[in-house]
Amino acid sequence: MAGLKRFEGDARQTRLLLALIVAYAVTIAYCDLLTRGPSGMATLWPCNGLLAGGMVLLTPRRGLILLAATTVAHVLLDRLGGTAPAMTALFTVLDTIEAALIAVVLRxxxxxxxxxxxLAQALRVVGLALPITAVLAVIGAFASAPMLHVSLPVLLKNWLFINALGMTAGLPVALILFDPRIQRGFERPVWEKIACYVMVAVAALIAFGRPGHTLPFLVFPAGVLVAFRLGPKGAAWTTVIVAAIAAPLSVLGIVAEAATRAQASERMHALQFLVSALLFTCLAAALALADQQRLKLLLVRRQALARKAQARAQAASQAKTEFLATMSHEIRTPLNSVLGFTRLLADRDDLAPDARRHVGLIDGAGGALLTLVNDVLDFSRVEAGRVELQVEPARAEAVLRDAVAIVAQDARAKGLAVEIQVEGDTAGHHGLDADRLRQVLLNLLNNAVKFTPAGRVTARLAVTPGEGADRLRVEIVDTGIGVPPQLRDRLFQRFSQGDSSVTRAFGGAGLGLAISKALVELMDGRIGMTANQDQGSTFWIELMAQPCEAAPRAVVAAGGRIAAARILLVDDHPMNREIGGAFLGLAGCEVVTAQNGQEAVDMARGGGFDVVLMDIHMPGMDGLTATRAIRALPGAASAVPIIAMSADALPQQIAQCREAGMVDHVAKPIQKDLLYAKVEAWLREPAAA
Known part of the structure; x- marks a missing residue:
């Protein structure tokens, strides 16, 4: 690959060298043979600028070849034009030295x-070249004065104007025309380019076609228009075309009018000024437009990169979601067996004390692993912005007492005292997402119990009335190990705990507080931590909640209808069928099992089921397909409530279940009380299916 690029670069340089040699030969022939004024010097001399620009663009070796070839061309054409040998030698030596010095300075x-x-770079290039041009012009004027028989002041003036203005136009034109990178952003059809340059040529012929009656302003509108359409190269070619037409016509006009040498000199200087002014007028417009084009191209490239980055981010997010879904399913499936059989064992009355303790340890370890999985999923939901609050009337005190009741058993197992303190009107209802508030309180209470070796955990609720909304402040105070000052800023960051020793000693992924912070902020609240004066820490949350009336709630009689329910349990895993059947059997249900979707559809077709508990991933016909097939059955069999009972627990997976026709979702590992509540709810409301 490197060799191919080097070969292509050499080929480009060789083509550029040949193009420069031809361009120089044509330019010097045109200037030397067709634009000579009465003084014997060319009206316009951009040749040195062309040579200097070529030597800058070429490699040093090819630059020397260009210098040698142009020297030969210079000598031959000067002699062909009748220039004396001494003047030919002087012109050739000075022009070669000037071009070489300028090329070295620019590089x-x-x-x-x-x-x-x-435009600033173009002016800098010309500014670096002109001092060298001026010095060599003075040397040339003094050296040629004896041979041209012209007064030294006039000769100095002519040398300076011809060389300086020729360099001012010739050098930028050469650097623009022979640099292939400049055209980018101004690609136009060939016919449009031809039309533009014909327009410029016509304007130049009209402006300079009548000797003595030039109308130079006509070329400027045409030149600016071409510059806007074709960019810097258009401006450069406009200058070349106008100079090529105007110079010989001006010389013809001088001869036709038999002008004096002074008048001819003034006319030549005016023409040189015109060509330079035209170049920089058009170049200013073209380069400004080129800069805009570069910014547009840069913006387009950056937008493309941004789209690619967005696509990569979306792909990464999708990959993360798929990974979480897969890992959640694969972890929850064995956990369902571990926790399910553990809780079945724990409910037995014939366990020895040691065996019951061991079962409790297994249940605790499994519960910790389930909490870890739930934390990862919860954080993924929060981070993706997929958590939506379900605000309903709720009592903050009741939510707090529920959370405390859940952790009370673990606290008692460690010998910790758990207290609840309330202040203010805590009997009223407020608009709250009770589930999310309970989740936050459980995180804080679990941490307090986990990090408190001895002493007590106190849960305080204070309700402060306000205008329109009340302030709810909950504090969880412990007498635990506390948090060192240098680590407190990291507490609410994801995957962060006090230090690595905390992870080793207490476990966890460090997501609980990060999730709690995100949920509290979603509820427009605040969360924080303060160190206790004596020992331990106080974690607190503050929420503003609207007071409201309690919502009517249906009361379910003890035992309910679940004891008389006939349930179809569909799962491909034998242990899952055994656990689910055992839980439902304990509640008095009649359980019929199926091991794949097709069996479930066949059984449901016969009717007689009150609820269907459907797994999702099964060989053959999966749970989603089976649900759609049951919904398509004729008669009452299609209306049976179908509850997903799956390890798929991500929001988008639950949404897919509902789209397929399922009415609810129970995540594995199965929690007995939650399973009973879901089944009982749909036994009471079958019409909602």
Missing amino acids: KAFGGPPRLKN
Whole structure:
């Protein structure tokens, strides 16, 4: 690959060398043979600028070849035009030295070939070249005065104007025309380019076609229009075309009018000024537009990169979601067996004390692992912005007491005292998402119990009335190990705990507080931690909640209808069928099992089931397909409530279950009380299916 690029670079340089040699030969022939004024010097001399620009763009070896070829062309064409040998030698030596010196200065100043991206760079190039041009013009004037028989002041003036203005136009034109990178952003059809340049030529012929009656302003509108359409190269070609037409016509006009040498000199100087002014007028417009084009291209490229980055981020997010879904399913499936059989064992009355303790330890370890999985999923939901609050009337005190009751058993197992303290009107209802508030309180209470070796955990609730909304402040105070000051800023960051020793000693992924912070902020509240004066920490949350009336709630009689229910349990895993059947059997249900979706559809077709508990991932016909097939059955069999009972627990997976026709979802590992509540709810409301 490197060799191919080097070969292509050499080929481009060789083509550029040949193009420069031809361009120089044509330019010097045109200037020397067709634009000579009465003084014997050319009206316009951009040749040195062309040679200097070529030497800058070429490699040093090819630059020397260009210098040698142009020297030969210079000598031959000067002799062909009738220039005396001494003058030919003087012109050739001075022009060669001037071009070589300028090329060296520009390469050093720009660190390589200058690229004219804006007008300031073009002016800098000309500013670096003109001092060298002026010095050599003075040397040429003094050296040629005895041979041309012209007064020294007039000769100095002519040398300076011809060389300086020729360099002012010739050098930028050469650097623009022979740099392939400049055209980018101004690609136009061939016919449009031809039309533009024909327009410029016509304007130049009209402006300079009548000797003595020039109308130079006509070329400027045409030149600016071409610059806007074709960019910097259009401006450069406009200058070349106008100079090529105007110079010989001006010389013809001078001859036709038999002008004096002074008048001819003034006319030549005016023409040189015109060509330079035209170049920089058009170049200013073209380079400004080119800069806009570069910014547009840069913006387009950055937008493309942003789209690619967005696509990569979406792909990464999708991959993360798929990974979480897969890992959640694969972890929950064995956990369902571990926790399910453990709780079945724990409910037995014939366990020895040691065996019951061991079962409790297994249940605790499994519960910790389930909490870890739930934390990861919860954080994924929060981070993706997929958590929506379900605000309903609730008593903050009742939510707090529920959370305390859940952790009370673990606290008692450690010998910790758990207290609840309330202040203010805590009997009223407020608009709250009770589930999310309970989740936050459980995180804080679990941490307090986990990090408190001895002493007590106190849960305080204070309700402060306000205008329109009440302030609810909950504090969880412990007498635990506390948090060192240097680590407190990291507490609410994801995957963060006090230090690595905390992880080793107490476990966890460090997501609980990060999730709690995100949920509290979603509820427009605040969360924080303060160190106790004596020992331990106080974690607190503050919420603003609207007081409201309690919502009517249906009361379910003890035992309910679940004891008389006939349930179809569909799962491909034998242990899951055994656990689910055992839980439902304990409640008095009649349980019929199926091991795949097709069996479930066949059994449901016969009717007689009150509820269907459906797994999702099964060989053959999966749970979603089976649900759609049951919903398509004729008669009452299609209306049976179908509850997903799956390890798929991500929001989008639950949404897919509902889209397929399922009415609810129970996540594995199965929690007995939650399973009973779900089944009982749909036994009471079958019409909702």
